[in-house]
Amino acid sequence: MLVIRTKHDIPTNYLYYYTEEIIEKAERRGFKVKIIEDQLEEKTLRKVIKKLKPRFIFFNGHGSSRALFNEKQEEFITTAASNLFQNTVTFARACSCLLELGGSAVSNGCNAFIGYNHPFWIARNHKSECHPLRDPVARPILEVSNAIAEELLKGRTVQEAVEKSHAKAADHILDLLFSKEPLASASLQALVANDTALDFKGNEDETIV
Amino acid sequence: MQEDIDYIKKLVKERLRAMSPDVSFSIGSYGDFTRDELIMEVDKNSEIGKAVIEMQLTFIKKMPQLLSKVQ
Numbered sequence: 001m002l003v004i005r006t007k008h009d010i011p012t013n014y015l016y017y018y019t020e021e022i023i024e025k026a027e028r029r030g031f032k033v034k035i036i037e038d039q040l041e042e043k044t045l046r047k048v049i050k051k052l053k054p055r056f057i058f059f060n061g062h063g064s065s066r067a068l069f070n071e072k073q074e075e076f077i078t079t080a081a082s083n084l085f086q087n088t089v090t091f092a093r094a095c096s097c098l099l100e101l102g103g104s105a106v107s108n109g110c111n112a113f114i115g116y117n118h119p120f121w122i123a124r125n126h127k128s129e130c131h132p133l134r135d136p137v138a139r140p141i142l143e144v145s146n147a148i149a150e151e152l153l154k155g156r157t158v159q160e161a162v163e164k165s166h167a168k169a170a171d172h173i174l175d176l177l178f179s180k181e182p183l184a185s186a187s188l189q190a191l192v193a194n195d196t197a198l199d200f201k202g203n204e205d206e207t208i209v
Numbered sequence: 210m211q212e213d214i215d216y217i218k219k220l221v222k223e224r225l226r227a228m229s230p231d232v233s234f235s236i237g238s239y240g241d242f243t244r245d246e247l248i249m250e251v252d253k254n255s256e257i258g259k260a261v262i263e264m265q266l267t268f269i270k271k272m273p274q275l276l277s278k279v280q
Contacts (some may be wrong), residue, residue, distance in 0.1 A: 011235035062238035069238060095237030119260055122235040126243075129233075137232060173275055186232040192271055193264040 001031045001153075001208070002054040006040065006061050006071040011122050014132040015060035015093060018142040022058065022149045029153050031056075040070035042081050049084060056089050056208040058149055063094030063115075066101055077101075085110035089158060089208050093145055095119040102201045112158040112202030114148060121193050123186035137183045140172040141190050145198075152208050159204035169195040221265045222248050236260060 003023060007016040016037070026033050034052055036045065040061075049057075059068055067075035077084060079100055086109035092101070098115035105113045121141070128135035147168045151161035169191055176188040225248050235241050239257050242250065250258035 010241050011237070014235070064238065073238065118263070119237045119239065121264065124233045124235065124241075126231050126233055170275075170278065174278060177275065182229045183232055185228050186234070189264060189268050190234065192268045192275075196267050196271065 001026050001033050001056045001058065002048065002052065003033060003035045004040065004045070004057065004059045004061065004068075005035070005037050007037065008071040008073075010124070010129060012061055012071075014122055014124070014135075014138055014142065017132045018146055019058070019060050022146055022153070025150060026153050031153065038071060040076050042076055042084070045077070046084060049088075054088060056149075056152060057085060057091070059090065059092040059094060061094055063092060063097035063101070065096045065099035066104075068092065068094060068097060068101070079104040082110070083108040085113065087111060089114070089152065089202075089206050091115065091148055091152070093120065096197075098197075098199055098201065106202040110202060111206040112200055112204070114158060114162060114198075114200040116194065116197040117199055118193065118197035120145075120197070121190035123183075123190040125183055136181075137187050140176070140187050141194060144169045144172060144191060145194065148198075155207055155209040157204060158200050158202070158206045162198060162200055165198060166195060217262060217266070218251055221262050222251055224265055225251070225261070 003019055005016050005019050006012045023033050062069040067078040070076040082101060082104040085105040088110055089112045090110055092115040096116060096118060098117045102113035102115050123137050125135050125137045144165055147165040148161045151164045173191055176184045225244055228244050230244055233241055233243050247261050251261055
């Protein structure tokens with residue numbers, strides 16, 4: 001399993017800390033986890049993928065419809081390089097990249113590409129910015145997307161993992177709809193937006209085990 | 210048509226104003242925005258403002274479906 005993450009601004013900081021529990025769970029399940037978290041370059045990534053042949057790539061960071069961005073906010077994997085994802089299940093927790101990058105990756109041999117076809121929203125409480133894991137506003141949003149990786153690690157198919165995430169989102173949404181917590185509305189709106197944008201391309205029966 | 214757009218903007222801004230000022234949103238590589246900054250982006254009709262409107266409209270459209278799960 002290959003985890004790609006950076007920590008260069010507030011949203012990537014949140015994503016960074018929320019990948020920790022996925023890494024721990026993966027290791028407990030016997031996955032060998034390689035983490036790349038700085039100097040993100042296509043060349044480096046190609047070398048790592050060629051050597052380790054990961055079945056699962058979990059990208060956390062910024063993106064666009066056609067590219068993933070590195071810590072310098074530059075495109076480092078574009079549709080032109082999407083054969084990089086060949087023979088993997090890839091989950092890109094990044095804005096909009098399912099739209100073009102996902103389709104291109106699958107056309108170039110990626111088994112399945114899970115991602116978002118609109119921006120990925122993180123609602124936050126200002127007061128918790130230094131402690132992402134203690135931010136109650138962001139927690140449901142990131143737990144719901146973490147569910148995808150967790151389910152894949154359990155051996156569930158791509159389709160099952162995405163459905164589980166939708167189900168988890170529905171549970172949180174119903175709780176938040178009736179919450180009296182003043183910050184709940186922000187979590188709720190981000191959750192609905194992300195849940196609507198979540199989808200996958202490729203083989204629905206693919207697993208990573 | 211313009212009246213519809215103005216009405217939608219007004220609705221979206223009211224919904225944003227109803228949120229706590231302690232809340233911020235990260236919208237991918239667009240950056241981080243407070244509630245009041247999002248309201249300004251809607252007024253400016255910027256890309257972020259359009260993303261906010263789309264997000265709010267998605268939410269409003271989904272509400273009946275969400276509430277039907279409760280009944």
